[in-house]
Amino acid sequence: ENSPAPLPERAIYGFALFLGSWFGFMLYLIWAYVPETWLFSLGLTYWPQKYWAVALPAYLLVAIGIGYILLFGINMMSTAPLNSTHTITDNYAKKQQQKKFQEEAIPALGDIPISEVNRMFFLPEK
């Protein structure tokens, strides 16, 4: 049911978005370039100051640039520090139940404690 294939409804949405974005762009150009006196003579007196036609794109670009740095910083802040127990275990591992070992069956999936993993990796002499 959730395939990315083209559908008639999707074509209509796409065309509506295309027309809407062209209309919005033309409106923005008119607001930015047409002199205020001409707009007043047409009766459009309550449009925002033309200052914002330059300020908003500038704000947007700076916000995108800061967003990259902010995302990087948020990632670094959410990494667990080296002395936290989250690097060893979590709630699901603490509450897991040990299933009984059956002959000839695939063992159940579970979290192996770190002490056991260490012993297996680092202790046996080659």
Add this chain to the structure above:
Amino acid sequence: MEEREYRSASGAPIALRRRQYSASCRELVVRCPRLQLRSLSAATSAVWLAAYGLFVLCENSMVLSAAIFITLIGLIIYLHFVKIDHESLLVIGSLGIQVTSSYASGKESTTFIEMGHVKDVVINEAIHMQKVIYYLCILLQDPGDPQGVSEVVPLFQSSKPRLDCLIEVYKSCQEILEQRKTAPQPS
């Protein structure tokens, strides 16, 4: 007693020295890379060049004296609070584990963890500053709850040895910690 050369996580040379005091007492000392003369000269030159540039701009000779003071005091603070000379781990079976960091100025900072609180000494992997590093840590347990890990104490934080050195330290610690299971438990 033996001493072997290894590398830290960033590639600097470090040395591990193992001493066995008795069958149940071992000390492992990791010596961190020394303060390099070239990095010290580079930092000093950078500060003095910046101060000379400021002096040329504002014609105030106090800037130069201030730069000299800043360099001296900065070096003293760095040696006393930041630069670690060696870190040691003293494992005494049935008593506890002592972790010592010695700074370059001679200051020593020690932590002792009694054996009742020690669950295990393991090598853990974690993400640290865009890298995944191996580090040795002591898992602490609550004496009342032997199944859970209450705290993690990372060791050798400033020398950051690589896996080969950590495996040697791990094996030495495990030999002593295994004696806990066979020895009679104190009530």
